Amino acid sequence: xxxxxxxxxxxxxxxxxxxxxxxxxxxxxxxxxxxxxxxxxxxxxxxxxxxxxxxxxxxxxxxxxxxxxxxxxxxxxxxxxxxxxxxxxxxxxxxxxxxxxxxxxxxxxxxxxxxxxxxxxxxxxxxxxxxxxxxxxxxxxxxxxxxxxxxxxxxxxxxxxxxxxxxxxxxxxxxxxxxxxxxxxxxxxxxxxxxxxxxxxxxxxxxxxxxxxxxxxxxxxxxxxxxxxxxxxxxxxxxxxxxxxxxxxxxxxxxxxxxxxxxxxxxxxxxxxxxxxxxxxxxxxxxxxxxxxxxxxxxxxxxxxxxxxxxxxxxxxxxxxxxxxxxxxxxxxxxxxxxxxxxxxxxxxxxxxxxxxxxxxxxxxxxxxxxxxxxxxxxxxxxxxxxxxxxxxxxxxxxxxxxx
Numbered sequence: 001x002x003x004x005x006x007x008x009x010x011x012x013x014x015x016x017x018x019x020x021x022x023x024x025x026x027x028x029x030x031x032x033x034x035x036x037x038x039x040x041x042x043x044x045x046x047x048x049x050x051x052x053x054x055x056x057x058x059x060x061x062x063x064x065x066x067x068x069x070x071x072x073x074x075x076x077x078x079x080x081x082x083x084x085x086x087x088x089x090x091x092x093x094x095x096x097x098x099x100x101x102x103x104x105x106x107x108x109x110x111x112x113x114x115x116x117x118x119x120x121x122x123x124x125x126x127x128x129x130x131x132x133x134x135x136x137x138x139x140x141x142x143x144x145x146x147x148x149x150x151x152x153x154x155x156x157x158x159x160x161x162x163x164x165x166x167x168x169x170x171x172x173x174x175x176x177x178x179x180x181x182x183x184x185x186x187x188x189x190x191x192x193x194x195x196x197x198x199x200x201x202x203x204x205x206x207x208x209x210x211x212x213x214x215x216x217x218x219x220x221x222x223x224x225x226x227x228x229x230x231x232x233x234x235x236x237x238x239x240x241x242x243x244x245x246x247x248x249x250x251x252x253x254x255x256x257x258x259x260x261x262x263x264x265x266x267x268x269x270x271x272x273x274x275x276x277x278x279x280x281x282x283x284x285x286x287x288x289x290x291x292x293x294x295x296x297x298x299x300x301x302x303x304x305x306x307x308x309x310x311x312x313x314x315x316x317x318x319x320x321x322x323x324x325x326x327x328x329x330x331x332x333x334x335x336x337x338x339x340x341x342x343x344x345x346x347x348x349x350x351x352x353x354x355x356x357x358x359x360x361x362x363x364x365x366x367x368x369x370x371x372x373x374x375x376x377x378x379x380x381x382x383x384x385x386x387x388x389x390x391x392x393x394x395x396x397x398x399x400x401x402x403x404x
Contacts, residue, residue, distance in 0.1 A: 004146060007371060011379030014372050015040070026179075036076050040380050043080040044387045047087020051103040052095055058104065059087040062350045074358035075373050079380040081354055082334070085347050086138060086381070089290060089330045090388045093130040093323050099125055106290035106326035109298045113311060113318030120314050125260040129268050130315055131325040131392040132260075137276040137324035138385035141331035144280050145338070146378050159285060167285065167292070174295045178300075196221055246302070252378055268320035271301050275321035279328030284335045289345045290326040297325035297374075331381060337362065338374050 015037065020030040050061045058353030062081055069077035082186050092104030097114035110130065117126040159167075176186045199210045200220025211217040260268070278300060279293040301321045302311045311318050336342040343349040360370065367374050 005165065007375045008146060008379060010372060011375030011377075014376030015079075015383055016381045035073070036079055036376065036380065039072070039080040039081050041260075041383050041387055043083020044087040044384050046393060047084040047089075048091035048388065048391055050084065051088040051091020051093075051107070053103065054372055058085055059346045059350065061088070066350065066354055069354055070357065074355070074360060075376045077354055077358065078351065078373070078377050079384075081351055082331045082377060082381065083384045085351075086241075086327060086330045086384065087388055089327045090131065090134050090392055092326075093134070093319070094127065094392075097126045097130065097319070104326075106118065106294045106322075106330070108291075108324040109294045111313050112298070113313070116312065116314035117319065124315070125264050125316065126319050127288055128260050129264060129320050130395060131389055133268065133272040133275065133324040135385050135389040136170035137279060137328040138331055138388075139382060140276050141280050141283070141328040142378060142381040142385070144332055145335055145381070148335075171292050171295065174292075174299050177299050196226060220302040220373055264316050268316050271297075271317035271321040272324045274300060275324030276328045279325030280332045282325075283329030283332030284344065285361075289333050290329040293325040293329035297321040333394045334377070334381075338377070339367065341366070 016034060017036055018032040019035045021033045046061065046065075047058070050058060062084055065081070065084065069081065072080070072375050089106055092102060092107030093114065095101045096101040096107040096111035100111050100115040100241065102108045102111050114126045114130070117123065172190050175190055176183060195210075196219070198378050199217055200208065201211075201218065202209050208218065238377050252270050275293075275297040278297050279290070282293040282296060283289055298311075298318060298321055299316045301315075302308050305315070305317065332345045333348055336352060337348045341352065343352050352362050355366075360366060360373065
């Protein structure tokens with residue numbers, strides 16, 4: 001325990017490090033700048049913006065910003081990229097709740113109840129609970145990274161091909177369980193989704209598969225593209241219909257009553273706790289991460305509820321659980337990256353690229369040879385989560401205006 005506190009002390013020392021900046025107009029005078037705090041804030045802001053604007057995606061943003069990190073110190077670069085990743089999980093809930101268009105893949109489930117709450121004039125409490133749940137889950141997940149990094153990574157290593165296949169099947173079963181109406185239609189949509197995922201190059205042989213000699217299909221269909229088609233354009237077309245007048249006007253309304261009531265807090269507290277635990281566990285497993293975590297948390301709440309029919313009609317637990325789960329999963333996915341150098345998802349793979357660019361070899365040796373890097377990044381997550389809570393609640397009005 002003593003080692004843990006001394007390591008965290010080292011980490012916070014790195015985060016609150018000041019560098020001297022000497023601008024030309026001050027004629028030789030230096031200004032101390034908390035460079036890592038500043039980079040953490042930039043990452044959190046950019047991540048929130050990426051989450052709020054549908055279709056951009058965390059992977060594309062991190063990939064585009066990788067060259068910018070060349071001139072930054074290694075710790076600062078990783079702190080900024082990490083901020084973008086977990087910041088996007090926060091921001092993704094805003095569009096899900098206000099306009100029923102998920103900003104991030106992990107926020108797809110949030111739209112089910114979040115948008116219904118917004119239609120009932122309760123967009124404020126939905127956004128606030130999403131931010132509070134995300135903050136709590138992020139803080140708990142950061143503690144887990146610090147305390148349980150090595151043991152949890154052993155659990156991830158125990159997963160072989162059979163377990164990954166079972167996890168994927170579980171994700172598809174969740175999709176059937178969550179579907180409204182006909183089970184047959186739900187299964188048909190899953191089969192259709194699997195067919196869409198087959199477009200591109202065969203993983204084993206590299207042979208072109210269902211691309212029809214169209215160069216744009218050679219790399220397959222991107223998740224952001226499919227999600228925008230299914231959720232974004234479908235919602236826009238539905239709102240253009242005469243029956244969608246009230247929905248289209250929704251984002252024009254002023255968001256009022258931001259703070260949740262005492263009943264909202266009591267109803268959502270157990271959901272936040274369960275979502276945090278579930279997300280923390282699923283986050284370290286390669287493959288699904290935040291997306292599977294949010295679906296699993298929503299399904300769990302629906303199964304445990306006394307009245308499951310409330311879900312899909314504006315149940316606050318349907319916002320609290322998936323938002324807590326996807327943020328917890330986003331942060332615990334750093335565990336296999338930092339302790340083994342194994343990226344559990346595409347964004348973490350880009351983080352490996354950023355580390356390699358700066359001459360860092362990801363893996364167990366990093367914690368021994370460069371503890372300031374690992375613990376600086378862990379400490380920055382606490383600071384980043386606090387920043388995101390402060391950013392998200394007051395700036396809801398700005399995000400709404402941006403969405404218009």
